[in-house]
Amino acid sequence: MDYLKNLNEKYSLSKDQIAFYKKNKFIKIKQVLNEETVTHFNKIITKKVAELNIGNVPLSQRNTYGKAFLQMMNLWTEEETIQPLIFSKRIAQMAAELMQVEGVRLYHDQALYKEAGGGITPWHADQYYWPLATDKTVTAWIPLQVTPLEMGPLEFCAGSHQILEGRDLSIGDESEKIIEKRLKVTDFPHIIEPFDVGEISFHSGWVFHRAGSNTTEHIRKVMTIIYMDKDMRLKAPENVGQKNDWETWCPGAKVGGIINTPLNPILYG
Ligand SMILES: O=C(O)CCC(=O)C(=O)O
Structure with missing residues (x-):
């Protein structure tokens, strides 16, 4: 059970790392998890x-979103043995420190398994889907194996949270095309790098990101944890996706109130 130690041991972020996140609204960090922990949760x-x-x-009969990955949500409620990863103090504290908030709650988790031959994940910003009142949101993207470029690691447009155009697009062919075009005429760098085992990334809700296709014969297995400020309030939904998210990820929360439902435990702070 050494993975429990790894999951709950403090990771000391440097001032530079916190400043990098503040500017770019994403960061990749090596050696957050050890190989034993990654292998355990992969299984x-x-x-x-x-x-x-x-x-x-079959892949050939799906649309672009469907080809991007298998998406299984809130696995912590389905399988007790997955909970220690989702409730990791180490990762939750990193999320809180990167966002510079006192504590974080779970919004939801999701496994994103890009199948062998799976397609691209089009450019998008996550917060389009979320009925959350502020931008204090962050996703920890946790690959469950080494992830070379051929597998479709997560890519980021550093600092692109400043661009408002394209925020209103759901994930699909249109978001890929329009956001790609918009980002090309900016100086925000496009970061495409592989991930080592144990390396994870954090990206905020409004930064644009995508992933390439998986041209290998192996599934790209990834677990994600979406955190929000522990004082996050629910806003009135602005689209069907946000209404659906309210009903699914924070049922019973009231518009204007702090999102404090049994599905949104405080994970740090
Ligand atoms: O894993 C992917 O391909 C996309 C992940 C993503 O968009 C996210 O976690 O917000």
């Missing part, structure tokens, strides 16, 4: 994803 999350993945439509 149990993959088993759960396989169990839940019934009636899968």
Whole structure:
């Protein structure tokens, strides 16, 4: 059970790392998890994803979003043994410190398994889907194996949270095309790098990101944890996705109130 030690041991972020995140609204950090922890969760999350993945439509019959990945949500509520990763103090404290807030709650988790031959994840900003009142949101993207460029690691447009155009687009062919075009005429760097085992990234809700296709014969297995400020309030939904998210990830929360439901535990602070 050494993974519990790894998951709860403090990671000391440097001032430079916090400043980097503040400016770019994403960061990649090596050696957050050790190989044993990654291997352990690779096994149990993959088993759960396989169990839940019934009636899968062949890749060729899916749209661009569907080809990007298998998406299984809130696995911590489905499988007790996955909880220690989602409730990791180490990762939650990093999320809080990067956002410079006192504490964080869970918004939800999701496994994102890009199948062998799976397509691109189009450019998008996550917060389009979220009925959350401020930008104090961050996703920890946790690959469950070494992730070379051929597998489609997460890519970021550094500092692109400053661009408002394209925020209103759901993930798909249109968002890929329009956001790509918009980002090309800016000086914000496009970061495409592989991930080592144990390396994870954090990206904020309004920074634009995408991923390439998976041209290998292996699934790109990734777990994500989406955090929000522990004092985050629910805003009135502005689109169907936000209404759906309210009902799914924070049922019972009231517009204008702090999102304090049993599905949104405080993970740090
Ligand atoms: O894993 C991917 O391909 C995309 C992930 C993503 O967009 C996210 O975690 O916000």
